[in-house]
Amino acid sequence: xxxxxxxxxxxxxxxxxxxxxxxxxxxxxxxxxxxxxxxxxxxxxxxxxxxxxxxxxxxxxxxxxxxxxxxxxxxxxxxxxxxxxxxxxxxxxxxxxxxxxxxxxxxxxxxxxxxxxxxxxxxxxxxxxxxxxxxxxxxxxxxxxxxxxxxxxxxxxxxxxxxxxxxxxxxxxxxxxxxxxxxxxxxxxxxxxxxxxxxxxxxxxxxxxxxxxxxxxxxxxxxxxxxxxxxxxxxxxxxxxxxxxxxxxxxxxxxxxxxxxxxxxxxxxxxxxxxxxxxxxxxxxxxxxxxxxxxxxxxxxxxxxxxxxxxxxxxxxx
Amino acid sequence: xxxxxxxxxxxxxxxxxxxxxxxxxxxxxxxxxxxxxxxxxxxxxxxxxxxxxxxxxxxxxxxxxxxxxxxxxxxxxxxxxxxxxxxxxxxxxxxxxxxxxxxxxxxxxxxxxxxxxxxxxxxxxxxxxxxxxxxxxxxxxxxxxxxxxxxxxxxxxxxxxxxxxxxxxxxxxxxxxxxxxxxxxxxxxxxxxxxxxxxxxxxxxxxxxxxxxxxxxxxxxxxxxxxxxxxxxxxxxxxxxxxxxxxxxxxxxxxxxxxxxxxxxxxxxxxxxxxxxxxxxxxxxxxxxxxxxxxxxxxxxxxxxxxxxxxxxxxxxxxxxxxxxxxxxxxxxxxxxxxxxxxxx
Ligand SMILES: Nc1ncnc2c1ncn2[C@@H]1O[C@H](COP(=O)(O)OP(=O)(O)OP(=O)(O)O)[C@@H](O)[C@H]1O
Ligand SMILES: [Mg+2]
Numbered sequence: 001x002x003x004x005x006x007x008x009x010x011x012x013x014x015x016x017x018x019x020x021x022x023x024x025x026x027x028x029x030x031x032x033x034x035x036x037x038x039x040x041x042x043x044x045x046x047x048x049x050x051x052x053x054x055x056x057x058x059x060x061x062x063x064x065x066x067x068x069x070x071x072x073x074x075x076x077x078x079x080x081x082x083x084x085x086x087x088x089x090x091x092x093x094x095x096x097x098x099x100x101x102x103x104x105x106x107x108x109x110x111x112x113x114x115x116x117x118x119x120x121x122x123x124x125x126x127x128x129x130x131x132x133x134x135x136x137x138x139x140x141x142x143x144x145x146x147x148x149x150x151x152x153x154x155x156x157x158x159x160x161x162x163x164x165x166x167x168x169x170x171x172x173x174x175x176x177x178x179x180x181x182x183x184x185x186x187x188x189x190x191x192x193x194x195x196x197x198x199x200x201x202x203x204x205x206x207x208x209x210x211x212x213x214x215x216x217x218x219x220x221x222x223x224x225x226x227x228x229x230x231x232x233x234x235x236x237x238x239x240x241x242x243x244x245x246x247x248x249x250x251x252x253x254x255x256x257x258x259x260x261x262x263x264x265x266x267x268x269x270x271x272x273x274x275x276x277x278x279x280x281x282x283x284x285x286x287x288x289x290x291x292x293x294x295x296x297x298x299x300x301x302x303x304x305x306x307x308x309x310x311x312x313x314x315x316x317x318x
Numbered sequence: 319x320x321x322x323x324x325x326x327x328x329x330x331x332x333x334x335x336x337x338x339x340x341x342x343x344x345x346x347x348x349x350x351x352x353x354x355x356x357x358x359x360x361x362x363x364x365x366x367x368x369x370x371x372x373x374x375x376x377x378x379x380x381x382x383x384x385x386x387x388x389x390x391x392x393x394x395x396x397x398x399x400x401x402x403x404x405x406x407x408x409x410x411x412x413x414x415x416x417x418x419x420x421x422x423x424x425x426x427x428x429x430x431x432x433x434x435x436x437x438x439x440x441x442x443x444x445x446x447x448x449x450x451x452x453x454x455x456x457x458x459x460x461x462x463x464x465x466x467x468x469x470x471x472x473x474x475x476x477x478x479x480x481x482x483x484x485x486x487x488x489x490x491x492x493x494x495x496x497x498x499x500x501x502x503x504x505x506x507x508x509x510x511x512x513x514x515x516x517x518x519x520x521x522x523x524x525x526x527x528x529x530x531x532x533x534x535x536x537x538x539x540x541x542x543x544x545x546x547x548x549x550x551x552x553x554x555x556x557x558x559x560x561x562x563x564x565x566x567x568x569x570x571x572x573x574x575x576x577x578x579x580x581x582x583x584x585x586x587x588x589x590x591x592x593x594x595x596x597x598x599x600x601x602x603x604x605x606x607x608x609x610x611x612x613x614x615x616x617x618x619x620x621x622x623x624x625x626x627x628x629x630x631x632x633x634x635x636x637x638x639x640x641x642x643x644x645x646x647x648x649x650x651x652x653x654x655x656x657x658x659x660x661x662x663x
Contacts, residue, residue: 058545060544079547079549080547081548084547092545094542096539096541096543097539098534098535098539098542098543098605099538100534100538100601100655100659101531101534101535101538101605105531105534109531109532109535109543109546109547109548110532110535110543110547110548111547112531114527114528121527122522122526122527123526123527123528123531149659151659152659
C-alpha cells in the first residue's frame with residue numbers, strides 16, 4: 001500500500017457547487033474530490049461547464065451555491081491570488097498571457113522574484129530570465145530572448161510557457177484547461193509526462209482535454225460533465241479506453257453520423273457501396289458505445305468510488 | 319536544439335531595436351523641434367539662458383503631471399480630472415493659509431490628503447462601475463471644478479483668485495523647496511529637479527519593481543493579469559492616487575511660485591499630459607510606454623510652446639503645431655508597436 005492509499009482526506013473537494021451567470025445555469029450541483037497524487041480528468045462537450053468549474057477551483061469565480069473545501073477546510077477565494085497562495089496553479093484555456101510583455105515578465109507576473117530590502121526591494125530580472133529559460137528548455141522550448149513579447153510566439157510555444165509557469169508555481173494542485181490543444185505530438189507528450197511527474201510528486205492534477213488518447217493513459221479518475229451537470233465520477237478500472245472514447249465522442253453523435261452517411265449514400269449511386277460500408281461501421285460502433293448503456297457506471301456509489309483509490313491500473317504511471 | 323533555433327534566428331538590427339523603444343520617437347522629436355527653433359528663433363533669445371529656462375520650466379511643470387499620467391495610461395486608464403485637481407488642491411492651500419491663517423505646511427498636508435482621496439475616488443468609481451475611466455474622470459473633473467469655484471466664492475465673497483500666500487507662516491521654507499531658483503543668477507526653477515526626480519522614480523518603479531510589472535500587466539490585459547494573481551484593483555487605484563498627488567505637487571509649486579491660487583489653474587492640463595505621454599510613446603490602448611518618453615514628450619511640448627513665442631508669431635500657433643505633432647506621434651506609435659511585435663522574430 002502506498003502512502004496515497006492511506007490518505008482519506010481529499011486535497012480539494014467541491015460539494016453541490018452551482019454557478020449561475022444571470023439566468024444561465026453554467027453549473028448545477030457538482031460534487032468532485034481530487035486527492036493528492038492523482039490525475040482527475042474533466043470531460044465534456046463544448047459548453048458543458050468544465051472551464052467554469054476550474055475557474056471556481058482557481059478563485060476566478062465564486063460559486064453561487066455549494067461548498068469548496070481545500071485540505072478539508074472550507075475556503076472562500078476572492079481572487080486567483082488566494083488560490084495561488086495555497087498552491088493551486090492553473091493553465092487557463094485563454095492562457096492568461098499579456099501579448100506585449102516579454103516571456104520572463106509574463107512568466108513571473110504577479111509572483112515576481114525580488115532582491116534587496118525594504119523600499120529598495122526590486123524585481124530580480126536576471127533571476128527571472130534564468131529560471132524562465134531553464135523551465136522552458138526543460139519543456140523542449142529554446143527561447144532566443146526571454147524579453148521577446150509573448151504575442152510573437154507561436155500558439156504552441158505560448159501554451160508551453162503557460163504550462164511551464166503553472167508547473168513552476170503549482171505547489172499542491174495543478175489545473176490544466178485543454179493544455180494540449182495547440183501542441184504537436186511531441187510537445188503534447190512532454191506535457192503528459194509533466195502531468196505524470198506532478199502526480200508522482202504528490203500533486204493533485206485536474207486535466208481537461210477533448211482528446212481521449214491524452215485522457216485515458218494519464219487519468220486516474222474521470223468526471224463527465226454534461227450541460228452543467230455531472231454524470232458522475234469513476235475510476236479508470238471501471239472503464240475501458242473504448243468506452244471513454246465513446247463517451248467523449250458521444251454515442252448519439254456517432255449514431256447520427258451513421259444515419260447521415262447512409263442518407264448520403266442513397267443519393268449518390270457511385271459512392272453507395274463504400275459509404276454504406278462506412279455507415280455500417282459507424283452504426284455498429286455507435287451501438288456498442290451508446291451512452292444509454294453507461295449510466296450504471298457513472299452513478300457508481302460514493303463508497304465504490306472511495307474503494308477505487310488509488311488507481312489499480314498502472315497504465316498511467318511512467 | 320540550440321543549433322536549430324540559432325539557424326532560425328535572423329540577426330536583429332540594432333537600429334531596429336532602438337526604434338522599438340517607446341521613448342525613441344520623443345527623443346528624436348525633441349531634438350528636431352529644438353533644431354528647428356534654434357534656427358528660426360536662435361537670434362531672438364531661444365538659445366539664451368532665459369530661453370532655455372523658459373522651455374525647461376514649462377516642460378518640467380507638464381512632466382510632473384505627464385509622468386504619472388503615462389504610468390496610468392500604461393496601466394490602461396485615463397485621468398481627465400488632473401487639471402481640476404490642480405485648481406482644487408491649489409485653492410485648498412490658498413484658502414487655509416490666507417483665510418484661516420494656517421501654516422502653509424499644514425495646508426499642504428491637507429491638500430495632499432485631499433488629493434489621495436480624489437485619486438481613490440476616481441479609482442474606486444472606475445473599478446466598481448466598470449465604465450471607461452475617460453468618462454468617469456471627466457465627471458469628477460467637472461464636480462471638482464464646480465465645487466472649487468463655488469466654495470471659493472462662498473469663503474472669499476465672490477473671488478476666483480486668492481492672493482497673499484507669501485504672507486502665510488512657513489512660506490519661506492516652502493519657497494525654498496518648491497519655488498527657488500538654481501544656479502545663481504540664472505533662473506532655472508527647482509521644478510526641473512522635481513520633474514527629474516519623478517522620472518527617475520517612475521522609471522525605477524516601472525522597470526525595476528514588481529509593481530511596475532503589474533502596471534504593464536493590468537494595462538496589457540487586466541483580465542489575464544487578475545487570473546495570474548495580480549491585484550488589479552490595488553494597482554489601478556494606486557495609479558489614480560499617483561496622478562492626483564502629482565497634480566497636488568504641481569499646485570503647491572505654482573501656489574508658492576505665484577503666491578496665489580486660481581480656481582481655473584490647471585484646466586487643460588489633463589489633455590496636455592495625455593499629449594506628452596502619447597508623444598512619449600505610450601500606447602493609447604495601454605500596456606506599453608515609458609516614463610522617460612513622457613518626459614521627452616513634455617520637453618517637445620515646452621520647446622514648441624516657448625519656441626513659438628521667441629519666434630515672434632502669435633503664441634496660439636503652438637497649439638496647431640502640438641496638434642500636428644500629436645497626430646504624427648500616434649501614427650509613429652502604431653508603427654513602432656507593429657515593429658515591437660515583429661522585431662525579435
Ligand atoms: N462569464 C460568463 N457569463 C455568462 N455565461 C457564461 C460565462 N462563462 C461561461 N458561461 C456559460 O457557461 C457555459 C459553460 O461554459 P464553459 O466555458 O465552462 O464550457 P466548457 O466546458 O469549458 O467548454 P469548452 O470545451 O468549449 O471550453 C456556457 O454555456 C457558457 O456560455
Ligand atoms: Mg473550456
